[in-house]
Amino acid sequence: MRLPESKSRAGGIGVSPAPFSATSSSIAAEKVRTDPDTLARRGSPRLRLGIAFVFIFGVALLPRGLDGFYAVPAALLALFWVLCRAPFGYALRRMLVMETFILGIGLLSLFRPGAAPVFLSALVKSNLCILALVMLTWTTPFQEILQVLRTLRLPSVMLTTVALMCRYLPVLSEETRRMQRARASRTFNRRRRFAWVNLGTITGQLFIRSVERAERIYLAMCARGWK
Amino acid sequence: MRPRPSGPRLGFFGLRAYAVGGNILPRRRNTPVFAGTSAVHAARKRKMHLPDGFLDAKTAALAAGAAAVGVGVALRRVRATLEPRQTPMLGLGGAFVFAAQMLNFPVAGGTSGHLLGGVLLAILLGPSAAILVMTCVLMVQCLMFADGGLLALGANVFNMGIVNVCAGYFVFQAIRRSSRMEQKRTTVLAAAFAGWFGVVMASITCAGQLALSGTVPWAVAFPAMADVHMVIGIGEGLVTALVTLAVLRTRPKLVAGVRDRVVGRNLIGYGLVASLGLALFVAPVACRWPDGLESVASRFGFANKVAPPVFNSLLGEGKLSFLGSAGATAIGGAIGTVLAFIAAYFLARLLVPVLGPKEEDAAS
Secondary structure (H helix, E strand, O other): OOHHHHHHHHHHHHOOOHHHHHOOOOHHHHHOOOOOOOHHHOOOHHHHHHHHHHHHHHHHOOOOOOHHHHHHHHHHHHHHHHHHOOOHHHHHHHHHHHHHHHHHHHHHOOOOOOHHHHHHHHHHHHHHHHHHHHHHHHHOOHHHHHHHHHHOOOOHHHHHHHHHHHHHHHHHHHHHHHHHHHHHHHOOOOOHHHHHHHHHHHHHHHHHHHHHHHHHHHHHHHHOOOO | OOOOOOOOOOHHHHHHHHHHOOOOOHHHOOOOOOOOOOHHHHHHHOOOOOOOOOOOHHHHHHHHHHHHHHHHHHHHHHHHHOOHHHHHHHHHHHHHHHHHHHOOEEOHHHOEEOOOOHHHHHHHHOHHHHHHHHHHHHHHHHHHHOOOOOOOHHHHHHHHHHHHHHHHHHHHHHHHHHOOOOHHHHHHHHHHHHHHHHHHHHHHHHHHHHHHOOOOOHHHHHHHHHHHHHHHHHHHHHHHHHHHHHHHHHOHHHOHHHHOOOOHHHHHHHHHHHHHHHHHHHHHHHOOOOOHHHHHHHHOOOOOOOOOHHHHHHHHOOOOHHHHOHHHHHHHHHHHHHHHHHHHHHHHHHHOOOOOHHHHHHHO
């Protein structure tokens, strides 16, 4: 199991920053494929987060109706895209996640006089902002964002929570997958009601297992001198 | 969408298998059992994550401020009440919500839904811990998966963290205190209704934010969001009830909402937080609302040729005015709420038969 590593990391967040900031390989880095060689990757993560925030702030607050003006942030984004060499499919997939909501709300916003500018600007704005966020997640693994959040004095309880969440997200999804496979190999009933009840049971079981795992993690954290 | 069944299995049975579609069905033997391998994939059907660009500065700032206050209070309460032994449980709770969101529940018509999770967490871990965990989950979703906006993060935390959790938990405890049924059955009823209620309340706040920032008129945003989420909420309530029941059956002491005695003062507090949160964004837009679309239309000069002709005629002929009329929406909402409660009651009767051990075997 990978438990010991996790404990030292969790301990590092609460007490001393040193062991935590040293590691660069992380679960987050595995999930978000990053390209370490590009120019965009060389700036500090704090700078990148700041740039993304300023960009999004600027775009979201542009007044409606200045349609031609959106070319400027779009060009900036395109330039950044070239710099960090994000693959097109990656960004597209991430954008599609939000697209249903954007289109839905966009359609709702058509129900008003003078709708077209509002609709268009909302569409352009939100897509630009999402692209900027996608660029951020592409260039910056979450572990680095976590460090930035720590320097920004996020409360330690939340830091620990976020760090543990990222550490155990893959573990728990693997566990979910195993439980589903086990259930599928034992269940022969096709009725829909049982599908619901079974999934409810699996989710409940998942919760119980995560509580038990949390207890083990706490013991291991204590054993390594946490708090 | 889930992948279509492979092979030439069409026809009636293939169609049925496609429609029933749970992950446990034998037809998917050769495909990966796990429907959403990544959280991004699972996040596709999420409806309430506001992206950037829809809220204006005033609304975003207001929501962020309100969210910061709420999370700060939750943080204080967690620090005061959480034993150190439970500290890792918050992180694991967040990972649990993520993993649970990857499980797709079959809904009619081949679509599937998944959990929002706030009310479930409030029942399992307690409300202040749930607010904290939901905040962290939304933060990770925004910064790791680009899911939901950065400026809108405050609004999202406020809707899905604070309003959802507080409204759901208030209803959960209120039903548990006032019901005289057997305890397990009461808990299932309360969980089912609270899950539904929390989602609907959060969606109404979301509609209020959209209206306040001038993106969508309130007379359209409110009925659309509320109606959609009254349907989506059914799945949420069902899952919340089923999971609560499953935990209650195996490890009843883990359910904080049942274990802890809630003082009446605290209970009223949760209700107040939820309704204040609702009022913060709904009141400024709803008070201009008495006569619905007509007022909107006249105020913005609807008769002008500014609007696209399609919508102009659609609205002008009053085909959609039922959306905007206050009375109709209120009555519809009340009927929906009563129906949801009745459905929750029958679900509880179905799942927790007091005198029938047979059903219990089948369900567990």
